[in-house]
Amino acid sequence: MPMRVQRYxxxxxxxxxxxxxxxxxxxxxxxxxFNSILKLFPRKLCSQWSGLFKVLKVYPYGTIEISTDAIxxxxxxxxxLKHYIAGELIEGKVSCDLPDAPST
Numbered sequence: 642m643p644m645r646v647q648r649y650x651x652x653x654x655x656x657x658x659x660x661x662x663x664x665x666x667x668x669x670x671x672x673x674x675f676n677s678i679l680k681l682f683p684r685k686l687c688s689q690w691s692g693l694f695k696v697l698k699v700y701p702y703g704t705i706e707i708s709t710d711a712i713x714x715x716x717x718x719x720x721x722l723k724h725y726i727a728g729e730l731i732e733g734k735v736s737c738d739l740p741d742a743p744s745t
Contacts, residue, residue: 664719666705670696671725674707674717693725 666672673690694707697714705722708714 664723666696666699666719666722666724668696668698671727672696672705672707672722673725675721675723690723694722 672694674692674694676689676691692709692712694709696705697708698706699719700706700716703719704716705719706714706716707722
């Protein structure tokens with residue numbers, strides 16, 4: 642048996658193919674928008690997450706209407722969005738103080 646087939650069988654026995662998290666947006670959620678722009682050098686892609694948008698309406702097949710005060714409202718593909726998470730505490734977070742290093 643070829644090596645690729647053996648690796649595939651072992652991976653399937655361990656738990657299957659890696660699954661992706663689905664992003665489910667609801668009205669009122671705060672989201673960031675992914676913008677990709679070609680700049681200066683051709684074939685060099687500069688990307689960034691922009692703005693803080695509010696979800697107005699979720700349409701079928703992944704279309705989402707978002708808005709902001711400065712721009713207004715518009716529709717985008719849901720794959721270009723990610724949730725904006727702020728001010729949430731992480732459970733079980735531990736902080737410890739480390740002693741200062743001795744000066745030489």
